[in-house]
Amino acid sequence: MPSFLEAPITGAYQLVSFVASALEPVGGPYAAALAIVVCTLAVRLLLLPLSLAAVRGEKSRAVLMPQIQEISKKHAKNPERAQQEIAKLQADSGTTLLAGCLPMFAQLPFFWVLYTLFTRAVVGGEPNDLLSGTLFGAPIGVHWPVFATTPAYVGLALLLAVVAFFSARRQLARLDASATPMSRNLARLLPFGTLLTAAFIPLAAGLYLLTTTTWTVVERTILLR
Template identity: 70%
Template sequence: MPSFLDAPVNGAYHLVSWIATTIEPLTGLYAAAVAIVICTIAVRLLLLPLSLAAIRGERSRAVLMPEIRKINERHGKDPERVQREVAKLQSESGTTLLAGCLPMLAQIPFFWVMYSLFSTAVVAGEANQLLAGTIFGAPLGIHWPLFASTPAYLGLGVLLVIVAYFSSRRQVRQLDDSASPMARRLARLLPFGTLATAAFIPLAAGLYLLTTTTWALLERTLLLR
Protein backbone atom coordinates (compact mmCIF):
# COMPACT_ATOMS: atom_id res chain seq x y z
CA MET A 1 0.00 0.00 0.00
CA PRO A 2 1.46 3.44 -0.92
CA SER A 3 2.75 5.32 2.14
CA PHE A 4 0.53 8.35 1.49
CA LEU A 5 -2.51 6.13 2.12
CA ASP A 6 -1.30 5.04 5.58
CA ALA A 7 -2.93 7.90 7.49
CA PRO A 8 -6.41 7.74 5.87
CA VAL A 9 -6.48 3.93 5.95
CA ASN A 10 -5.39 3.87 9.60
CA GLY A 11 -8.05 6.45 10.45
CA ALA A 12 -10.71 4.49 8.56
CA TYR A 13 -9.61 1.30 10.33
CA HIS A 14 -10.07 2.80 13.79
CA LEU A 15 -13.41 4.37 12.83
CA VAL A 16 -14.90 1.23 11.27
CA SER A 17 -13.54 -0.92 14.11
CA TRP A 18 -15.09 1.39 16.71
CA ILE A 19 -18.47 1.35 14.96
CA ALA A 20 -18.33 -2.44 14.58
CA THR A 21 -17.47 -2.90 18.26
CA THR A 22 -20.26 -0.54 19.32
CA ILE A 23 -22.99 -2.27 17.30
CA GLU A 24 -21.73 -5.85 17.75
CA PRO A 25 -24.22 -6.65 20.56
CA LEU A 26 -27.03 -5.95 18.06
CA THR A 27 -25.53 -7.22 14.81
CA GLY A 28 -23.27 -10.08 15.92
CA LEU A 29 -21.13 -11.54 13.13
CA TYR A 30 -22.36 -8.87 10.72
CA ALA A 31 -21.00 -5.96 12.77
CA ALA A 32 -18.19 -5.11 10.32
CA ALA A 33 -20.54 -5.30 7.32
CA VAL A 34 -23.12 -3.06 8.98
CA ALA A 35 -20.32 -0.66 9.97
CA ILE A 36 -19.35 -0.37 6.29
CA VAL A 37 -22.95 0.48 5.37
CA ILE A 38 -23.09 3.11 8.15
CA CYS A 39 -19.81 4.68 6.97
CA THR A 40 -21.03 4.72 3.37
CA ILE A 41 -24.24 6.49 4.36
CA ALA A 42 -22.17 8.98 6.37
CA VAL A 43 -20.02 9.67 3.29
CA ARG A 44 -23.13 10.21 1.16
CA LEU A 45 -24.53 12.63 3.75
CA LEU A 46 -21.24 14.56 3.72
CA LEU A 47 -21.45 14.75 -0.06
CA LEU A 48 -25.11 15.79 -0.06
CA PRO A 49 -24.30 19.45 -0.95
CA LEU A 50 -22.45 18.22 -4.06
CA SER A 51 -25.34 15.90 -4.91
CA LEU A 52 -27.82 18.76 -4.64
CA ALA A 53 -25.58 20.91 -6.84
CA ALA A 54 -25.46 18.08 -9.39
CA ILE A 55 -29.24 17.76 -9.36
CA ARG A 56 -29.65 21.51 -9.84
CA GLY A 57 -27.20 21.23 -12.72
CA GLU A 58 -29.25 18.46 -14.32
CA ARG A 59 -32.39 20.57 -14.09
CA SER A 60 -30.59 23.58 -15.53
CA ARG A 61 -29.19 21.54 -18.41
CA ALA A 62 -32.68 20.23 -19.19
CA VAL A 63 -33.85 23.84 -19.47
CA LEU A 64 -30.86 24.76 -21.64
CA MET A 65 -31.13 21.82 -24.04
CA PRO A 66 -33.41 23.65 -26.54
CA GLU A 67 -30.90 26.52 -26.69
CA ILE A 68 -27.98 24.12 -27.10
CA ARG A 69 -29.79 22.38 -29.97
CA LYS A 70 -30.28 25.75 -31.66
CA ILE A 71 -26.56 26.51 -31.30
CA ASN A 72 -25.69 23.14 -32.85
CA GLU A 73 -28.08 23.73 -35.73
CA ARG A 74 -26.78 27.27 -36.30
CA HIS A 75 -23.03 26.57 -36.00
CA GLY A 76 -22.83 22.82 -36.56
CA LYS A 77 -20.04 23.21 -39.13
CA ASP A 78 -17.88 25.15 -36.69
CA PRO A 79 -17.22 22.96 -33.60
CA GLU A 80 -15.08 25.64 -31.92
CA ARG A 81 -17.88 28.19 -32.28
CA VAL A 82 -20.35 25.67 -30.84
CA GLN A 83 -18.04 25.08 -27.87
CA ARG A 84 -17.67 28.81 -27.21
CA GLU A 85 -21.40 29.47 -27.49
CA VAL A 86 -22.32 26.56 -25.22
CA ALA A 87 -19.71 27.64 -22.67
CA LYS A 88 -21.09 31.18 -22.77
CA LEU A 89 -24.64 29.89 -22.31
CA GLN A 90 -23.61 27.80 -19.33
CA SER A 91 -21.69 30.70 -17.80
CA GLU A 92 -24.69 32.99 -18.10
CA SER A 93 -27.00 30.38 -16.57
CA GLY A 94 -24.56 29.46 -13.79
CA THR A 95 -24.47 25.76 -14.63
CA THR A 96 -21.81 23.35 -15.90
CA LEU A 97 -21.78 19.96 -17.58
CA LEU A 98 -19.36 18.71 -14.92
CA ALA A 99 -21.73 19.30 -12.00
CA GLY A 100 -23.31 15.87 -12.39
CA CYS A 101 -19.90 14.21 -12.01
CA LEU A 102 -18.97 15.88 -8.73
CA PRO A 103 -20.47 13.30 -6.31
CA MET A 104 -18.87 10.42 -8.22
CA LEU A 105 -15.45 12.10 -8.37
CA ALA A 106 -15.59 13.10 -4.70
CA GLN A 107 -16.24 9.47 -3.70
CA ILE A 108 -13.11 8.09 -5.36
CA PRO A 109 -10.83 8.71 -2.34
CA PHE A 110 -13.35 7.10 0.03
CA PHE A 111 -13.76 4.08 -2.24
CA TRP A 112 -10.00 3.67 -2.59
CA VAL A 113 -9.52 3.81 1.18
CA MET A 114 -12.21 1.15 1.64
CA TYR A 115 -10.55 -1.01 -1.02
CA SER A 116 -7.13 -0.63 0.64
CA LEU A 117 -8.55 -1.25 4.12
CA PHE A 118 -9.87 -4.68 3.15
CA SER A 119 -6.90 -5.62 0.98
CA THR A 120 -4.29 -5.15 3.70
CA ALA A 121 -3.45 -7.76 6.34
CA VAL A 122 -1.67 -5.29 8.67
CA VAL A 123 -3.11 -1.86 9.49
CA ALA A 124 -1.78 0.65 12.03
CA GLY A 125 0.93 -1.84 13.02
CA GLU A 126 -1.48 -4.62 13.97
CA ALA A 127 -3.34 -7.48 12.34
CA ASN A 128 -6.40 -6.24 10.45
CA GLN A 129 -9.24 -7.50 12.65
CA LEU A 130 -11.86 -6.30 10.17
CA LEU A 131 -10.87 -9.11 7.79
CA ALA A 132 -12.47 -11.52 10.26
CA GLY A 133 -15.87 -10.00 9.47
CA THR A 134 -18.18 -12.05 7.25
CA ILE A 135 -21.41 -11.92 5.24
CA PHE A 136 -23.17 -15.30 5.05
CA GLY A 137 -19.86 -16.96 5.88
CA ALA A 138 -17.82 -15.14 3.22
CA PRO A 139 -14.91 -13.05 4.60
CA LEU A 140 -15.18 -9.34 3.82
CA GLY A 141 -11.67 -9.37 2.37
CA ILE A 142 -12.39 -12.10 -0.20
CA HIS A 143 -12.42 -11.28 -3.91
CA TRP A 144 -14.79 -12.79 -6.46
CA PRO A 145 -14.21 -16.59 -6.24
CA LEU A 146 -12.85 -18.01 -9.49
CA PHE A 147 -14.04 -21.58 -9.18
CA ALA A 148 -16.88 -21.46 -6.69
CA SER A 149 -19.68 -19.08 -5.85
CA THR A 150 -20.78 -18.01 -2.38
CA PRO A 151 -24.20 -16.85 -1.19
CA ALA A 152 -22.69 -13.47 -0.30
CA TYR A 153 -21.31 -12.77 -3.76
CA LEU A 154 -24.41 -14.18 -5.43
CA GLY A 155 -26.59 -11.87 -3.32
CA LEU A 156 -24.30 -8.91 -4.00
CA GLY A 157 -24.41 -9.59 -7.74
CA VAL A 158 -28.20 -9.88 -7.82
CA LEU A 159 -28.67 -6.65 -5.85
CA LEU A 160 -26.18 -4.79 -8.06
CA VAL A 161 -28.08 -5.96 -11.15
CA ILE A 162 -31.39 -4.74 -9.68
CA VAL A 163 -29.97 -1.32 -8.81
CA ALA A 164 -28.24 -1.06 -12.21
CA TYR A 165 -31.47 -1.99 -14.01
CA PHE A 166 -33.48 0.78 -12.38
CA SER A 167 -30.60 3.26 -12.74
CA SER A 168 -30.38 2.39 -16.43
CA ARG A 169 -34.11 2.92 -16.97
CA ARG A 170 -33.97 6.24 -15.17
CA GLN A 171 -30.99 7.51 -17.19
CA VAL A 172 -32.64 6.58 -20.48
CA ARG A 173 -35.84 8.39 -19.46
CA GLN A 174 -33.79 11.52 -18.70
CA LEU A 175 -32.52 11.72 -22.29
CA ASP A 176 -34.36 14.02 -24.67
CA ASP A 177 -35.42 13.28 -28.23
CA SER A 178 -32.18 14.67 -29.68
CA ALA A 179 -30.00 12.04 -27.93
CA SER A 180 -28.07 9.87 -30.36
CA PRO A 181 -28.41 6.07 -30.45
CA MET A 182 -24.89 5.82 -29.00
CA ALA A 183 -25.82 8.08 -26.09
CA ARG A 184 -28.89 5.96 -25.39
CA ARG A 185 -26.83 2.78 -25.55
CA LEU A 186 -24.26 4.16 -23.11
CA ALA A 187 -26.96 5.39 -20.74
CA ARG A 188 -28.47 1.92 -20.79
CA LEU A 189 -25.23 -0.01 -20.27
CA LEU A 190 -23.01 2.15 -18.03
CA PRO A 191 -24.88 1.44 -14.75
CA PHE A 192 -24.06 -2.25 -15.20
CA GLY A 193 -20.36 -1.41 -14.96
CA THR A 194 -20.71 -1.92 -11.21
CA LEU A 195 -20.85 -5.67 -11.86
CA ALA A 196 -17.48 -5.60 -13.63
CA THR A 197 -16.03 -3.51 -10.81
CA ALA A 198 -17.31 -5.95 -8.16
CA ALA A 199 -15.35 -8.76 -9.82
CA PHE A 200 -12.02 -7.09 -8.95
CA ILE A 201 -12.58 -5.69 -5.47
CA PRO A 202 -12.98 -7.22 -2.00
CA LEU A 203 -16.48 -8.12 -0.83
CA ALA A 204 -16.36 -5.17 1.62
CA ALA A 205 -15.71 -2.70 -1.20
CA GLY A 206 -18.52 -4.33 -3.18
CA LEU A 207 -20.82 -3.70 -0.23
CA TYR A 208 -19.74 -0.04 -0.27
CA LEU A 209 -20.46 0.06 -4.02
CA LEU A 210 -23.92 -1.45 -3.56
CA THR A 211 -24.80 0.96 -0.76
CA THR A 212 -23.63 4.09 -2.58
CA THR A 213 -25.30 3.20 -5.91
CA THR A 214 -28.56 2.41 -4.11
CA TRP A 215 -28.34 5.75 -2.30
CA ALA A 216 -27.68 7.58 -5.57
CA LEU A 217 -30.67 5.93 -7.24
CA LEU A 218 -33.03 6.77 -4.36
CA GLU A 219 -31.62 10.29 -4.07
CA ARG A 220 -32.26 11.10 -7.72
CA THR A 221 -35.62 9.35 -7.78
CA LEU A 222 -36.85 11.41 -4.83
CA LEU A 223 -35.28 14.76 -5.75
CA LEU A 224 -35.69 14.73 -9.53
CA ARG A 225 -39.42 14.08 -9.72
Protein backbone atom coordinates in the same frame (compact mmCIF):
# COMPACT_ATOMS: atom_id res chain seq x y z
CA MET B 1 3.17 3.29 0.53
CA PRO B 2 4.09 6.94 1.36
CA SER B 3 3.58 7.81 5.01
CA PHE B 4 1.09 10.59 4.23
CA LEU B 5 -1.22 7.98 2.69
CA GLU B 6 -1.08 5.80 5.77
CA ALA B 7 -2.93 8.34 7.94
CA PRO B 8 -6.31 8.13 6.15
CA ILE B 9 -6.14 4.33 6.04
CA THR B 10 -5.31 4.11 9.74
CA GLY B 11 -8.05 6.63 10.54
CA ALA B 12 -10.57 4.69 8.46
CA TYR B 13 -9.57 1.48 10.20
CA GLN B 14 -10.15 3.00 13.61
CA LEU B 15 -13.48 4.48 12.56
CA VAL B 16 -14.84 1.31 10.93
CA SER B 17 -13.56 -0.78 13.85
CA PHE B 18 -15.31 1.53 16.32
CA VAL B 19 -18.60 1.31 14.42
CA ALA B 20 -18.25 -2.47 14.09
CA SER B 21 -17.65 -2.80 17.83
CA ALA B 22 -20.75 -0.71 18.53
CA LEU B 23 -22.81 -2.91 16.20
CA GLU B 24 -21.42 -6.22 17.40
CA PRO B 25 -24.12 -6.83 20.08
CA VAL B 26 -26.80 -6.78 17.35
CA GLY B 27 -24.77 -7.70 14.27
CA GLY B 28 -22.60 -10.49 15.61
CA PRO B 29 -20.34 -11.84 12.84
CA TYR B 30 -21.94 -9.36 10.44
CA ALA B 31 -20.87 -6.33 12.50
CA ALA B 32 -18.01 -5.38 10.15
CA ALA B 33 -20.27 -5.64 7.08
CA LEU B 34 -22.93 -3.51 8.78
CA ALA B 35 -20.24 -0.99 9.75
CA ILE B 36 -19.33 -0.60 6.08
CA VAL B 37 -22.95 0.12 5.19
CA VAL B 38 -23.30 2.63 8.05
CA CYS B 39 -20.05 4.41 7.13
CA THR B 40 -21.09 4.53 3.47
CA LEU B 41 -24.41 6.14 4.39
CA ALA B 42 -22.50 8.66 6.53
CA VAL B 43 -20.25 9.50 3.58
CA ARG B 44 -23.27 10.06 1.31
CA LEU B 45 -24.86 12.31 3.91
CA LEU B 46 -21.66 14.37 4.02
CA LEU B 47 -21.72 14.61 0.23
CA LEU B 48 -25.39 15.61 0.09
CA PRO B 49 -24.61 19.31 -0.64
CA LEU B 50 -22.63 18.20 -3.70
CA SER B 51 -25.50 15.97 -4.78
CA LEU B 52 -27.93 18.85 -4.47
CA ALA B 53 -25.61 21.01 -6.57
CA ALA B 54 -25.44 18.24 -9.17
CA VAL B 55 -29.22 17.99 -9.31
CA ARG B 56 -29.58 21.76 -9.71
CA GLY B 57 -27.03 21.63 -12.50
CA GLU B 58 -28.88 18.79 -14.23
CA LYS B 59 -32.16 20.67 -14.06
CA SER B 60 -30.49 23.82 -15.40
CA ARG B 61 -28.95 21.91 -18.30
CA ALA B 62 -32.38 20.48 -19.15
CA VAL B 63 -33.74 24.04 -19.36
CA LEU B 64 -30.81 25.11 -21.56
CA MET B 65 -30.97 22.06 -23.83
CA PRO B 66 -33.19 23.68 -26.53
CA GLN B 67 -30.72 26.60 -26.76
CA ILE B 68 -27.75 24.24 -26.83
CA GLN B 69 -29.34 22.26 -29.66
CA GLU B 70 -30.05 25.49 -31.55
CA ILE B 71 -26.41 26.60 -31.20
CA SER B 72 -25.16 23.18 -32.32
CA LYS B 73 -27.39 23.31 -35.36
CA LYS B 74 -26.47 26.90 -36.19
CA HIS B 75 -22.72 26.21 -36.04
CA ALA B 76 -22.78 22.64 -37.30
CA LYS B 77 -19.92 23.41 -39.70
CA ASN B 78 -17.87 25.12 -37.00
CA PRO B 79 -17.71 22.83 -33.93
CA GLU B 80 -15.16 25.06 -32.19
CA ARG B 81 -17.48 28.07 -32.43
CA ALA B 82 -20.37 25.92 -31.20
CA GLN B 83 -18.38 24.79 -28.15
CA GLN B 84 -17.45 28.38 -27.36
CA GLU B 85 -21.06 29.53 -27.60
CA ILE B 86 -22.30 26.64 -25.46
CA ALA B 87 -19.59 27.30 -22.87
CA LYS B 88 -20.59 30.97 -22.75
CA LEU B 89 -24.26 30.05 -22.39
CA GLN B 90 -23.47 27.72 -19.49
CA ALA B 91 -21.21 30.29 -17.84
CA ASP B 92 -23.87 33.00 -18.10
CA SER B 93 -26.44 30.67 -16.53
CA GLY B 94 -24.06 29.40 -13.84
CA THR B 95 -24.35 25.85 -15.15
CA THR B 96 -21.40 23.50 -15.51
CA LEU B 97 -21.14 19.93 -16.75
CA LEU B 98 -18.70 19.17 -13.95
CA ALA B 99 -21.32 19.72 -11.25
CA GLY B 100 -23.07 16.49 -12.16
CA CYS B 101 -19.85 14.53 -11.63
CA LEU B 102 -18.88 16.08 -8.29
CA PRO B 103 -20.51 13.42 -6.05
CA MET B 104 -18.82 10.63 -8.01
CA PHE B 105 -15.37 12.30 -7.93
CA ALA B 106 -15.72 13.14 -4.24
CA GLN B 107 -16.37 9.47 -3.44
CA LEU B 108 -13.20 8.20 -5.10
CA PRO B 109 -10.92 8.85 -2.08
CA PHE B 110 -13.37 7.04 0.22
CA PHE B 111 -13.58 4.10 -2.17
CA TRP B 112 -9.78 3.92 -2.45
CA VAL B 113 -9.35 3.98 1.33
CA LEU B 114 -11.95 1.24 1.80
CA TYR B 115 -10.45 -0.89 -0.96
CA THR B 116 -6.97 -0.54 0.56
CA LEU B 117 -8.26 -1.17 4.06
CA PHE B 118 -9.66 -4.57 3.12
CA THR B 119 -6.67 -5.70 1.08
CA ARG B 120 -4.07 -5.31 3.84
CA ALA B 121 -3.41 -7.80 6.60
CA VAL B 122 -1.66 -5.16 8.71
CA VAL B 123 -2.84 -1.59 9.35
CA GLY B 124 -0.90 0.84 11.50
CA GLY B 125 1.46 -1.92 12.55
CA GLU B 126 -1.39 -4.04 13.93
CA PRO B 127 -3.25 -7.06 12.49
CA ASN B 128 -6.32 -6.04 10.51
CA ASP B 129 -9.11 -7.50 12.64
CA LEU B 130 -11.75 -6.30 10.18
CA LEU B 131 -10.72 -9.08 7.80
CA SER B 132 -12.27 -11.58 10.21
CA GLY B 133 -15.72 -10.21 9.42
CA THR B 134 -18.02 -12.33 7.29
CA LEU B 135 -21.22 -12.02 5.31
CA PHE B 136 -23.24 -15.22 4.97
CA GLY B 137 -20.09 -17.27 5.40
CA ALA B 138 -17.90 -15.29 3.00
CA PRO B 139 -14.95 -13.29 4.41
CA ILE B 140 -15.48 -9.64 3.52
CA GLY B 141 -11.80 -9.18 2.73
CA VAL B 142 -11.62 -11.66 -0.16
CA HIS B 143 -12.27 -10.92 -3.81
CA TRP B 144 -15.32 -12.12 -5.63
CA PRO B 145 -14.58 -15.48 -7.34
CA VAL B 146 -16.04 -15.39 -10.81
CA PHE B 147 -17.89 -18.68 -10.44
CA ALA B 148 -18.57 -18.52 -6.69
CA THR B 149 -21.85 -19.93 -5.42
CA THR B 150 -21.49 -18.50 -1.91
CA PRO B 151 -24.80 -16.78 -1.05
CA ALA B 152 -22.99 -13.53 -0.24
CA TYR B 153 -21.53 -13.21 -3.73
CA VAL B 154 -24.69 -14.33 -5.51
CA GLY B 155 -26.78 -11.95 -3.42
CA LEU B 156 -24.41 -9.06 -4.08
CA ALA B 157 -24.48 -9.73 -7.82
CA LEU B 158 -28.28 -9.89 -7.92
CA LEU B 159 -28.71 -6.72 -5.87
CA LEU B 160 -26.17 -4.82 -7.98
CA ALA B 161 -28.01 -5.96 -11.12
CA VAL B 162 -31.36 -4.77 -9.72
CA VAL B 163 -29.94 -1.37 -8.79
CA ALA B 164 -28.25 -1.08 -12.20
CA PHE B 165 -31.55 -1.90 -13.93
CA PHE B 166 -33.39 0.92 -12.16
CA SER B 167 -30.47 3.30 -12.71
CA ALA B 168 -30.44 2.54 -16.43
CA ARG B 169 -34.20 2.94 -16.69
CA ARG B 170 -34.03 6.32 -14.95
CA GLN B 171 -31.25 7.54 -17.23
CA LEU B 172 -33.07 6.40 -20.35
CA ALA B 173 -36.25 8.13 -19.23
CA ARG B 174 -34.39 11.43 -18.91
CA LEU B 175 -33.01 11.35 -22.46
CA ASP B 176 -34.91 13.49 -24.94
CA ALA B 177 -35.85 12.65 -28.51
CA SER B 178 -32.59 14.09 -29.86
CA ALA B 179 -30.44 11.55 -28.00
CA THR B 180 -28.29 9.45 -30.32
CA PRO B 181 -28.45 5.64 -30.36
CA MET B 182 -24.96 5.57 -28.83
CA SER B 183 -26.13 7.78 -25.94
CA ARG B 184 -29.06 5.47 -25.33
CA ASN B 185 -26.85 2.38 -25.40
CA LEU B 186 -24.43 3.97 -22.94
CA ALA B 187 -27.28 4.94 -20.62
CA ARG B 188 -28.58 1.38 -20.82
CA LEU B 189 -25.26 -0.42 -20.28
CA LEU B 190 -23.00 1.77 -18.14
CA PRO B 191 -24.87 1.21 -14.85
CA PHE B 192 -24.14 -2.51 -15.16
CA GLY B 193 -20.44 -1.71 -14.98
CA THR B 194 -20.79 -2.10 -11.21
CA LEU B 195 -21.07 -5.87 -11.74
CA LEU B 196 -17.75 -5.90 -13.56
CA THR B 197 -16.14 -3.71 -10.91
CA ALA B 198 -17.36 -6.00 -8.13
CA ALA B 199 -15.48 -8.90 -9.73
CA PHE B 200 -12.14 -7.22 -9.01
CA ILE B 201 -12.63 -5.78 -5.52
CA PRO B 202 -13.07 -7.28 -2.04
CA LEU B 203 -16.56 -8.11 -0.86
CA ALA B 204 -16.30 -5.19 1.58
CA ALA B 205 -15.78 -2.74 -1.29
CA GLY B 206 -18.64 -4.42 -3.13
CA LEU B 207 -20.89 -3.62 -0.17
CA TYR B 208 -19.79 0.00 -0.41
CA LEU B 209 -20.56 -0.03 -4.14
CA LEU B 210 -24.01 -1.54 -3.60
CA THR B 211 -24.89 0.91 -0.82
CA THR B 212 -23.72 4.02 -2.65
CA THR B 213 -25.35 3.12 -5.99
CA THR B 214 -28.61 2.36 -4.23
CA TRP B 215 -28.39 5.72 -2.47
CA THR B 216 -27.79 7.45 -5.82
CA VAL B 217 -30.83 5.87 -7.49
CA VAL B 218 -33.12 6.71 -4.57
CA GLU B 219 -31.68 10.20 -4.20
CA ARG B 220 -32.05 11.09 -7.88
CA THR B 221 -35.54 9.61 -8.03
CA ILE B 222 -36.62 11.88 -5.16
CA LEU B 223 -34.79 15.03 -6.18
CA LEU B 224 -35.46 14.87 -9.93
CA ARG B 225 -39.20 14.43 -9.79
